[in-house]
Amino acid sequence: MKIVIVGGVAAGMSVAAKAKRLNKDLNITVYEKTDVISWGACGLPYYVGDFYSNSDRMIARPLEKFIESGINVKINSEVIEVNDKEKTVLIKNTKTGEIYEDTYDKLVISSGARAILPPIKNIDLKNVFLLKSFDDGISLKEEALKKENQNIVIIGAGYIGLEVAEAMKHLGKKNIKIIQLSERVLVDSFDKEITDVIEEEIRSTENVSLHLEEMVTEFKGENGKIKEVITNKGKYLADLVVIATGVKPNTEFVEKIGIKTLKNGAIIINNKGETTIKDIYSAGDCATVPYLLSEEPKYIPLATTANKIGRVIGEILGGLDKEFKGTLGSAAVKVFDVEAGRTGLSEKEAQKEEINYAIAFIEDMNQTSYYPGQEKIYIKIIYNKDTKVLLGGQIVGKKGAVLRVDTLATAIYSKMTVDELGMLDLCYAPPFARTWDALNVIGNVAK
Secondary structure, three states: OEEEEEOOOHHHHHHHHHHHHHOOOOEEEEEOOOOOOOEOHHHHHHHHOOOOOOHHHHEOOOHHHHHHOOOEEEOOEEEEEEEOOOOEEEEEEOOOOOEEEEEOOEEEEOOOEEEOOOOOEOOOOEOEEOOOOHHHHHHHHHHHOOOOOOEEEEEOOOHHHHHHHHHHHHOOOOEEEEEOOOOOOOOOOOOHHHHHHHHHHHHOOOOEEEEOOOOEEEEEEEOOEEEEEEEOOOEEEOOEEEEOOOEEEOOHHHHHHOOOEOOOOOEOOOOOOEOOOOOEEEOOOOEOEOEOOOOOOEOOOOHHHHHHHHHHHHHHHOOOOOOOOOEOOOEEEEEOOEEEEEEEOOHHHHHHOOOOEEEEEEEEEOOOOOOOOOOEEEEEEEEEOOOOEEEEEEEEEOOOHHHHHHHHHHHHHOOOEHHHHHOOOOOOOOOOOOOOOHHHHHHHHOO
């Protein structure tokens, strides 16, 4: 069987590696339009911030290892067209411009996503960066390390925008501005009770300012390089700008074949990674994900889910009968000295699903007072008002906040009730928790 995989990052290489391990006779070809494969974009902000210096540490498995295993990897090779009737793909060599054709029995689309460019005047000035590709990270870090670049403007207060702010703070920048169009940071992931804490942390951090409900309209430059950012509320000096306003799936090349997608272009898949066209699978940032708490397909571009669905597709192509049970959209972020995590439904999502829900929110402590390091921790849970079954949870605080979200994810996956959470047997020792952990407390409060 001949398998063609479009895209060689998280999902694509997970498919290739797993399928080849299960069946060494498979003929697998991966087409990747860049010259880097099997790498983790989640490490980009920390590379830019010089938390580590070697960019190769983002690469999970080098190209040579895949080739040694018998997988045919073609870098600098962009698939520009798919013919599902003839089962062919058209490929363009991004270095030479040569266009050629290949055939497949099974096709896997893992073409990822690209950064969204907002309609800002003079957006092509020098020192205006995105942070999505490997090369983006290399270029941005080169400029960020220059001492003369002290005025930093970050457009977008999602995960990447806030991580870039921490990166710039780590580099010692003197003037960091975060500009967000909406009324809150992380507005699509966290509820207001949680983002209030995050915003307080940002505002209390030296050399960092937060600008909410503000729209960037224009860049002004000098000698072709960014000099000033113009918004509907003011003008700001800028030596370097990072745009982090979301991503869009790279799926235009399959539009003609009538594959079913969401409005943003994300390819709709089922629990086996199958699309609406026979023998075509999809996974990663170009595709939806099956969601445990809703029948509706969701677009949640996370590396964790990309790898898991990629593995499931690889198992299926390798001859096994597998399926992906679904995701809870579990995600986390570190913002200076606080960390936040979320899993399952937010309150807004529960409203959209028309669930009869209830919430509980507490301010508690992460550990005992007599061991050094006690900090406040804030927890919100969403649960079914009728059955008391947990539906979602969010936590923000300092030490120990995010890892507690893993417990909530497990509880939601297992359909636990708030009563069960209240009595759950959790670890206790003075450096880690109190005798009644904060998760026990919120479970009992929810009664």
